Amino acid sequence: MKLIRAEKDQFTFGLNQRERELLFQILKMFPLIPPSHHQLSKTGKARPEDQRLLDEAVAEQRGENAKRVQAFLDEPGKFREIQNEIQFSLALAEIEWLLQVLNDVRVGAWLALGEPEEFALPKIEKNNARYFFAMEVSGHFQVELLAALGHDQSNYFGKS
Amino acid sequence: MPEIAVPLALPHVTPEKKTRSKSKLDSAWLVICWNDPVNLMVYVTHVFQIVFGWKREKAEFHMKQVHNLGKSVLARATMEKAEHYVHQLQKYALHATMEPEE
Numbered sequence: 626m627k628l629i630r631a632e633k634d635q636f637t638f639g640l641n642q643r644e645r646e647l648l649f650q651i652l653k654m655f656p657l658i659p660p661s662h663h664q665l666s667k668t669g670k671a672r673p674e675d676q677r678l679l680d681e682a683v684a685e686q687r688g689e690n691a692k693r694v695q696a697f698l699d700e701p702g703k704f705r706e707i708q709n710e711i712q713f714s715l716a717l718a719e720i721e722w723l724l725q726v727l728n729d730v731r732v733g734a735w736l737a738l739g740e741p742e743e744f745a746l747p748k749i750e751k752n753n754a755r756y757f758f759a760m761e762v763s764g765h766f767q768v769e770l771l772a773a774l775g776h777d778q779s780n781y782f783g784k785s
Numbered sequence: 786m787p788e789i790a791v792p793l794a795l796p797h798v799t800p801e802k803k804t805r806s807k808s809k810l811d812s813a814w815l816v817i818c819w820n821d822p823v824n825l826m827v828y829v830t831h832v833f834q835i836v837f838g839w840k841r842e843k844a845e846f847h848m849k850q851v852h853n854l855g856k857s858v859l860a861r862a863t864m865e866k867a868e869h870y871v872h873q874l875q876k877y878a879l880h881a882t883m884e885p886e887e
Contacts, residue, residue: 663875665868667819667882675868682872721835728828728878735823743822760823767828776827 626766628773634717636773639710651762652694655726656687657733690729693722720770727763727770734759813886814867816860820851821880832877833859836870861886 626640626648640648665671665679697703697719704713715723734756738747749757818829826848833844837859850857859881860870867883874881 658878664882665871666884667817668884670885671883675864679868679872679875683875686872686876724828724831725877728824732821732823732878735821740821764825767825771825771827771831774831776831 626769628769629712631773635714636717636720637712637714638769638773639712642711645704645711647762648766649698651730651759651766652698652726654730654733654759655691655694657730657759658736659733660684660687662736687729690722690726693719694726697723715770720774724767724770727767730759731763731767734763812864813861814864814883815858815886816862816867816870816874816881816883818847818851818857818859818874819880819882820855824879826852828877829879832874832879836873836877 626638626644629637629639631637660680660683663679663683665676704711706712735741737756738753738760741747746757747753818833829848829851830841830844833839833847834841837844839847847857847859859874860867862870864883871881871883
């Protein structure tokens with residue numbers, strides 16, 4: 626995937642057929658983070674009613690993003706084939722929710738793999754291969770979207 | 786010169802009722818981002834810029850703290866504001882919590 630042009634808050638990207646299929650497969654995995662994952666306090670000092678409010682807010686926001694994903698996948702004419710390339714446009718707000726969705730899939734896959742350290746990833750096997758796939762592919766699209774916003778990945782040296 | 790006696794009239798003060806929730810709301814909370822090694826550094830920087838409106842340099846400073854130290858205190862705020870920040874960061878699937886300032 627590459628940025629073709631950016632005009633005001635509209636960004637047009639180009640990708641090939643295989644990349645489009647990968648993007649669709651990744652988006653269909655959303656949401657991947659278990660609902661109980663988000664905690665207000667690490668030390669258990671938040672009140673239960675505040676935790677409940679956070680749970681409700683997270684559930685609502687995930688529901689909204691799930692609807693956005695479905696609309697994105699179903700929107701007729703969103704992806705246009707131009708000279709052997711598939712092009713689609715995103716507004717700035719769409720890039721933000723796409724980043725949220727992609728990172729949900731990436732973090733959710735990492736959690737499913739047992740939260741491994743960067744250099745201690747488990748062996749790829751039949752039962753966990755989809756999570757490796759999800760981590761790598763969602764990361765690829767995140768980098769491309771962030772590059773379109775002016776974030777140069779080469780300035781960094783790894784993961785946070 | 787004779788002294789003039791000034792009547793001492795203390796205002797009637799009703800003892801303030803302190804509730805647990807009121808004091809918790811008023812006290813300071815720290816918004817902390819913890820290191821999840823899966824998050825891309827460029828992504829974490831971007832999210833800090835969006836959520837807090839920071840310039841890139843400040844966002845990168847805190848991102849590097851998360852990366853190198855395992856966590857970074859991003860804000861000191863009231864309970865309500867801290868909850869808002871935590872929710873915004875969790876929307877982006879970052880590992881953020883709020884803890885009372887000791």
